[in-house]
Amino acid sequence: MNQSTARIGEIIDNAKISPYQIVILSLCFLIVLVDGFDTAAIGYIAPALREEWGLVPAQLSPAFGAGLFGLLIGSLVFGPIADAIGRKRVLIVSVFIFGAGTLASAYTHSIESLTVLRFITGIGLGGAMPTCITLSSEYSPARRRMIMVTLSWSGFTAGLALGGMLAGQIIPLFGWRGVLILGGTVPLLMLPLLVWLMPESVRFMASSPKHADALRKVVERITGKSWTGTTIVDDDRPAIIKSPISNLFIEGRTLRTLLLWVAFFCSLFVFYLLTSWLPTILKDAGYDIVHASRIGAMVPLGGTVGAILMALLMDRVGPYRVLAVSYLGAAAIIGATGYLMGDIYQLAAAVFLIGFGVAGAQNGLNLVSATIYPTAARVTGVSWAMANGRFGSIVGSMLGASLIAAAGTPQVLFIWLALPVLVGSVAIFALYRLSTPPRKPAPNCPITSH
Known part of the structure; x- marks a missing residue:
């Protein structure tokens, strides 16, 4: 056979x-x-x-x-x-x-x-x-x-x-x-x-012959048909270079890598600062624990809705434009949030939109990071970008108390928090420009003199 x-x-x-x-x-x-x-x-x-x-x-x-x-x-x-x-x-x-x-x-x-x-x-x-x-x-x-x-x-x-x-x-x-x-x-x-x-x-199973039987059973449950007599293998992979890290900074990718890292850092800096400190900020502004928790939950709730809608939209109009506009809109909303502290409904709506724009776009940013690098360095590129985001999340959560004390008022604090998100929007827009090939002039275009 x-x-x-x-x-x-x-x-x-x-x-x-x-x-x-x-x-x-x-x-x-x-x-x-x-x-x-x-x-x-x-x-x-x-x-x-x-x-x-x-x-x-x-x-x-x-x-x-x-x-x-x-x-x-x-x-x-x-x-x-x-x-x-x-x-x-x-x-x-x-x-x-x-x-x-x-x-x-x-x-x-x-x-x-x-x-x-x-x-x-x-x-x-x-x-x-x-x-x-x-x-x-x-x-x-x-x-x-x-x-x-x-x-x-x-x-x-x-x-x-x-x-x-x-x-x-x-x-x-x-x-x-x-x-x-x-x-x-x-x-x-x-x-x-x-x-x-x-x-x-x-x-993992396809990369090792000892898992062949277990893999075949899984594939049969997926496809609904027998795969007896078939060897199931992993997809071809390119040769692994000695230093995949160097692939992040060659062939014109240095600026793209740095811009991606900036976007990750800024996005997760603000997201985790708000996730960690927003209930405390709201309690200090006069809200009880119940209302502070519910308003704080609007950040990730908005992010959940935003992630799904943006994933659908990115397939239609391209990821960079969606993400750049999302971060830009979130920056505007964040800057205005400090002035909405007195109205619980306006505040909850603003916090929901912050989550929609920042947390929702972060999911798209994760997916985009996998498209920038060649296969041999793709995991390294994604993991190093996420490491910068993790670093941003640590800095944001650790600096929260200092920023709250230094700002003095919610109005000043939220204006400060809008700035990193604005920087992230600029970084994504720059990535969009780098990823868009320059337009070629139309051939034989007549020149009209006046």
Whole structure:
């Protein structure tokens, strides 16, 4: 019998989307949802923490920064491990770490121990999210990949919004510890489901003959037909160069790389500063914890809606123009937000639009980063851009207290916050100009003299 060969990418691209793929993408969405909930939990419980422990805003900065620094470390550490031993095992370990870390945080009695546990939790969060995004991408056909990956990623911003909505209900009844107990218990309860239903990465299985039988079973569940007698292999990959980092700065890509890094830094600087500190800003402006949490939840809620609509729009008019206009509009809204503090409905609408413009565009920025570099340096280009974003998120969360104190009033603070988003818009517009080929003059164009 002749052994035929098929490529895993072509199989998934040519097959109809199966119920099995929907299950996988739904699991990824749920993991990223609880990931977002646990990432934002510290921001929503911050006002109650300050009250119970008698803290000033500056004392909360280490706890904010520790979680985000853990996210950075988790992304850097778990990525290579997942490539070596498989994504499923790393995903399960990551979910266990952030679930256990969040649950343990509910029983702390000092800001120092909370800071340590937030760092540990961040490591798990940093390992889970990119692994889920990778799995959702691998199990999505190319013709629907942008919207399907966007829907998976939107679980993160949905989790951030859910955190605010539930915190407003839980804290008055059970205190801030109730939020962390919920955020830790849910991912731990999901672990048996992940062990049972979540498959291994198809790319990982296709790259190793020992996983041939397991891969064939997964493909049969996707396509609904037998693949007995067929060897399923990974898609061809170009030769790996010695230093993929150098590919970010050659062949005219240096300026594009730097502009991309600027956009990532500015976007996540503002997003995480607002996610971490907005409930505190609103409480200081006179809102109670319930209303502060609900208004704060408008940032990620707007981001969820924005991510989906922008993914659909980018296919029609191009990503750069959509993202540049989105950041520009968000900068204008941010600058005006400080003047809307007295009206809860106008303020909630403004905060929703900030999330729509900043958090929604961030998803598109993640997708754009994968199109700038050649295949041999694509993962390096995306990961280094995201590392700059992580750095921006750490700086934003750590500087929040200092900026609040230095600004003095919400009006001044939000005008300051509009500036990084404006810089991000300019960076994206510059990327658009670099990516647009110059127009050639029409041949034989007559010159008219007057």
